Amino acid sequence: MKTKEIAIKSSFKEQIIDITSKIEDSLKKSNIKDGICNVFCPHTTAGLMINENADHSVKKDILMKLKKIVSEDLEYTHSEGNSSAHVKSSLVGVSLNIPVKNGKLVLGMWQGVFFAEFDGPRDRKIIFSIL
Amino acid sequence: MKTKEIAIKSSFKEQIIDITSKIEDSLKKSNIKDGICNVFCPHTTAGLMINENADHSVKKDILMKLKKIVSEDLEYTHSEGNSSAHVKSSLVGVSLNIPVKNGKLVLGMWQGVFFAEFDGPRDRKIIFSIL
Amino acid sequence: MKTKEIAIKSSFKEQIIDITSKIEDSLKKSNIKDGICNVFCPHTTAGLMINENADHSVKKDILMKLKKIVSEDLEYTHSEGNSSAHVKSSLVGVSLNIPVKNGKLVLGMWQGVFFAEFDGPRDRKIIFSIL
Numbered sequence: 279m280k281t282k283e284i285a286i287k288s289s290f291k292e293q294i295i296d297i298t299s300k301i302e303d304s305l306k307k308s309n310i311k312d313g314i315c316n317v318f319c320p321h322t323t324a325g326l327m328i329n330e331n332a333d334h335s336v337k338k339d340i341l342m343k344l345k346k347i348v349s350e351d352l353e354y355t356h357s358e359g360n361s362s363a364h365v366k367s368s369l370v371g372v373s374l375n376i377p378v379k380n381g382k383l384v385l386g387m388w389q390g391v392f393f394a395e396f397d398g399p400r401d402r403k404i405i406f407s408i409l
Numbered sequence: 410m411k412t413k414e415i416a417i418k419s420s421f422k423e424q425i426i427d428i429t430s431k432i433e434d435s436l437k438k439s440n441i442k443d444g445i446c447n448v449f450c451p452h453t454t455a456g457l458m459i460n461e462n463a464d465h466s467v468k469k470d471i472l473m474k475l476k477k478i479v480s481e482d483l484e485y486t487h488s489e490g491n492s493s494a495h496v497k498s499s500l501v502g503v504s505l506n507i508p509v510k511n512g513k514l515v516l517g518m519w520q521g522v523f524f525a526e527f528d529g530p531r532d533r534k535i536i537f538s539i540l
Numbered sequence: 541m542k543t544k545e546i547a548i549k550s551s552f553k554e555q556i557i558d559i560t561s562k563i564e565d566s567l568k569k570s571n572i573k574d575g576i577c578n579v580f581c582p583h584t585t586a587g588l589m590i591n592e593n594a595d596h597s598v599k600k601d602i603l604m605k606l607k608k609i610v611s612e613d614l615e616y617t618h619s620e621g622n623s624s625a626h627v628k629s630s631l632v633g634v635s636l637n638i639p640v641k642n643g644k645l646v647l648g649m650w651q652g653v654f655f656a657e658f659d660g661p662r663d664r665k666i667i668f669s670i671l
Contacts (some may be wrong), residue, residue: 281574281641312412314447314540316576318639320648322592327499330453339485339492340499347478347609354601361601368589368602372651373637375504377449377538379412384536386451389503405646407639409540409576409671443543445578445671458630461584470616470623471630478609506635508580508669510543515667517582520634540671 280308282406288398292345294327294337295393297404301376302383304406311381317374318405323363323397325370326404331390344369363396370394378408411439413537419529423476425458425468426524428535432507433514435537442512448505449536454494454528456501457535462521472525475500494527501525509539542570544668550660554607556589556599557655559666563638564645566668573643579636580667585625585659587632588666593652603656606631625658632656640670 284300297317305315319326330336344366354361374391377384385391393404415431432448450457461467475497485492505522508515516522524535546562559579567577581588592598606628616623636653639646647653655666 281639281646314445314538314576316637316639318637318646320646320651322590322598322648322650328453328503329495329499333487333489335486335488336453336492336495339482339487340496342484343479343482343492343496346482348605351601351605351608353604355597356595356601357597358595361598361605364591364598365602365605368591368632370499371502371633372590375447375449375506375637377412377447377536384412384449384451386453388453389451405639407576445576445669459584459634460626460630464618464620466617466619467584467623467626470613470618471627473615474610474613474623474627477613501630502633506578506580506637508543508578508667515543515580515582517584519584520582 280408283403284406286393286402288395288400288402291398292341293395293398294341296331296390297393298390301391301406308408310408313378313409315376315378316407319372321402323360323367324402325367325372325394326374327370327392327394328389330388332388360397366396411539414534415537417524417533417535419526419531419533422529423472424526424529425472427462427521428524429521432522432537439539441539444509444540446507446509447538450503452533454491454498455533456498456503456525457505458501458523458525459520461519463519491528497527542670546666546668548655548664548666550657550662550664553660554603555657555660556603558593558652559655560652563653563668570670572670575640575671577638577640578669581634583664585622585629586664587629587634587656588636589632589654589656590651592650594650622659628658
């Protein structure tokens with residue numbers, strides 16, 4: 279198994295960043311043709327998701343709606359003031375598994391792999407593994 | 410590793426479909442006794458979940474509550490008008506990993522594997538892999 | 541592949557329990573140095589998540605906010621009266637995959653692995669596997 283860190287840089291407080299090509303690059307370099315690719319986010323105020331990468335308004339709508347669902351809350355006790363980001367991280371998750379066939383991610387036609395920043399801007403990273 | 414497509418047909422706009430037996434069939438045909446089974450949904454307005462398959466009211470309650478949590482929203486910008494389905498997909502997720510022991514899914518007594526349709530009816534598919 | 545059951549005991553109706561050291565113990569005993577560790581929750585009213593384990597207020601804030609997001613609902617039809625717990629389980633998920641390197645979980649500095657009880661107190665278990 280090969281594990282590799284991939285650097286990601288977010289530019290805004292909240293941002294959905296397409297990382298599909300970064301993962302495909304790491305996959306190519308691994309020379310593995312068939313298996314499962316794991317992408318892991320080692321951060322607690324960010325997450326990973328797979329969704330539509332054709333129309334950019336989908337990413338915008340997801341962030342907007344998550345902000346309403348996980349609204350700010352006077353009852354939060356965590357002193358850093360970023361509890362909503364922690365909740366969002368646990369709702370979207372920090373670990374993805376994508377099948378690999380003939381050296382390619384088996385993604386649907388409209389799917390892209392996204393890093394979801396909920397407490398940026400920050401220097402982030404993801405862990406790429408392949409089995 | 411073996412990857413296999415399994416066809417799924419949804420009949421309604423929103424529907425939770427039990428796919429446990431379809432996955433168990435593919436598992437049997439793979440002849441693999443121990444490992445991890447990955448189920449992947451290549452769609453951006455549907456997802457996968459594991460929940461109770463004994464009382465069908467649980468599926469109904471989950472869909473009803475998700476509809477309230479991810480309500481329609483005038484601020485959505487995606488022109489296809491199905492942004493709520495995209496949000497739901499990222500909340501429940503599109504990738505499941507289930508341990509396999511002695512040729513069987515290690516599911517809990519009440520657990521079933523579900524395909525969650527959020528923008529049907531459509532012809533869908535899932536990708537079954539086993540490691 | 542090695543599969544192992546780990547017992548967990550919740551003490552409250554809702555509780556986020558740090559299980560990182562239990563998983564690390566099982567990992568050590570497996571003697572596997574590199575791979576992917578899968579943690580699976582075989583229950584339908586509980587889940588698994590990875591989030592901050594430094595400040596305990598984060599766990600408290602997550603439970604509090606989830607309670608507001610997945611509020612009780614007069615429209616629930618499931619007779620056991622724990623539908624909110626089923627919905628929460630499908631939102632946070634029941635399966636985690638964590639990369640393993642040099643015999644250690646590749647977790648971020650602030651990350652811990654949590655069992656999320658939504659309908660306790662109960663005797664629970666998780667399934668630990670390593671590939």
